[in-house]
Amino acid sequence: MTHVQTDKRGYVFDNHSPHSGEQHRCLAEALDPITTERLAATGVTAGWHCLDVGCGGGTISRWLANRVGPTGSVLATDVKPVDVVGHPNMTTAQHDITADPLPENHFDLIVARLVLQHLPERDEVLAKLVRALKPGGWLQIDEFDTSYEPVLLAPDEEGERVYEKFLAAKTELMRRNGGDPTWGRQVARAMRAAGLVDIDPRPSIRSRHAGSADLGLQLHHTHQLWDRLQSAGMTSDELHAVQAVMRDPSFRASSSVIYSVQGRKERRR
Numbered sequence: 540m541t542h543v544q545t546d547k548r549g550y551v552f553d554n555h556s557p558h559s560g561e562q563h564r565c566l567a568e569a570l571d572p573i574t575t576e577r578l579a580a581t582g583v584t585a586g587w588h589c590l591d592v593g594c595g596g597g598t599i600s601r602w603l604a605n606r607v608g609p610t611g612s613v614l615a616t617d618v619k620p621v622d623v624v625g626h627p628n629m630t631t632a633q634h635d636i637t638a639d640p641l642p643e644n645h646f647d648l649i650v651a652r653l654v655l656q657h658l659p660e661r662d663e664v665l666a667k668l669v670r671a672l673k674p675g676g677w678l679q680i681d682e683f684d685t686s687y688e689p690v691l692l693a694p695d696e697e698g699e700r701v702y703e704k705f706l707a708a709k710t711e712l713m714r715r716n717g718g719d720p721t722w723g724r725q726v727a728r729a730m731r732a733a734g735l736v737d738i739d740p741r742p743s744i745r746s747r748h749a750g751s752a753d754l755g756l757q758l759h760h761t762h763q764l765w766d767r768l769q770s771a772g773m774t775s776d777e778l779h780a781v782q783a784v785m786r787d788p789s790f791r792a793s794s795s796v797i798y799s800v801q802g803r804k805e806r807r808r
Contacts, residue, residue, distance in 0.1 A: 559621060563596030565759050566653070569752035570797065573651055573743055574681055575602050577799045578729050581677045586610040587647040590671065592636055592653035597623035603648070604628040614646075638785035639670040652681040654725075659717035669733045672804040678735060682723035685710060685795040688747075691790040698784040702792070703780045708771035709760065715771075716731065735802030743799065747792040748783065754792070758785045 547780065554566055578599075591600040604626040607613060615623060616634035623631050626763070636651075636768035637660045649668050655661040688706060693699035713720045727740040733758040747754040760770070760781050768778060784790055 545620065560596070561758060561759055562756075562763060563598075565752065567596060569599040569745075569756050570652065570681065571598055571602070573797060574599055574650070574679075575678055575800055576646070576739065577681075577801060578603065578650060581646050581648055581679070581801065583607065583677075588645065588648040589613045590641070590646045591615045591741075592651040592668070593617055594620065594623060594631070595652075597625075597629075597631070597649060598630050599652065600631075601626045603650075609612065634751045635741055636667070641667060643670045644652070644673050646671050646676055647673055648677045648679070650681075654682065655680060656682045656720060656722040657716070657718045660717070661722065662733075665729055665733050669735060669804060674804055676804050677746050678730070679801045680726050680779040681797060681799045682726055683720060683795045683797050684723035685720040685742075686712040688790045688793055688795040691746075692789060694787050694789060695783060698780070698787070698790070701777050701781045702784050704773060704777060705757075705761070705768070706747045707772050708768045709764070712764065713770045714765055723796060726798055726800040727802075730800060730802040733802075734805070736805050738800065740798050740800040743797050745794040746761070747790075747794055749790060755792075755796045758782060760783075773780070 558705070583603065583606050587607045588611060589603045591613060593601065594600045595617065596613055600613050601624065604613045607628055610629060611628060613629040615629055615631045617729045618633065618635045620631050620633055625631065636654070637658060638739060650671060651668065655664055658664055672678060686704070690702055693702065710720050727738050730738050745753050747757065761778055765778060769775065
């Protein structure tokens with residue numbers, strides 16, 4: 540869920556890419572446990588009306604749909620909705636959060652995972668999401684800060700170098716397209732500036748190793764972004780080399796930090 544709105548230059552992880560299905564699967568495996576644990580803490584239950592912005596493959600939308608039941612609803616939106624398996628309590632819609640309207644004072648819960656960091660208009664989008672919440676409603680934003688994802692153990696110095704170059708090339712691609720891959724650490728402050736209360740940022744870090752979901756996502760990116768990574772300075776030989784590094788059983792690295800941040804719209808007095 541993720542993968543979403545785009546600026547005029549084009550979103551890095553295009554949903555119309557033949558790789559998008561695997562991108563969504565990897566993201567769900569790596570991040571759904573974090574996202575759903577935090578969503579459950581809001582108390583989301585039968586009768587709630589929810590919005591999933593940038594729903595990607597729809598796994599979070601379906602989780603919410605099971606929670607809200609037939610008396611509630613989930614609106615799952617994406618600028619290019621694909622591969623979304625439906626649910627009786629869920630509606631899927633094509634929607635550009637940077638340009639298309641949302642109803643105001645409408646949703647009990649809004650979730651946006653790995654969306655706003657890709658948008659140059661992130662402050663304006665955040666304000667729109669706050670307006671769309673009912674008084675007392677919850678907003679959850681899950682975002683990476685990729686400034687921290689160090690190598691802990693590589694097969695050799697060259698393996699460490701090429702892995703770090705791969706990460707730097709991905710960061711360059713995001714910034715080139717108007718994104719901020721470190722925005723996760725700024726979400727809590729942005730929520731406060733937007734007027735939310737009861738703000739609670741929770742950082743998470745995991746181990747990347749062969750067979751882990753988090754490293755599997757990175758390995759997938761070498762295929763999905765092959766040409767674009769070369770445009771950011773990697774050679775074909777280096778891409779093959781970094782794939783070998785990530786498949787090495789001895790390789791260990793830290794994930795980036797993912798911040799799951801919740802805030803609530805103040806109730807009317």
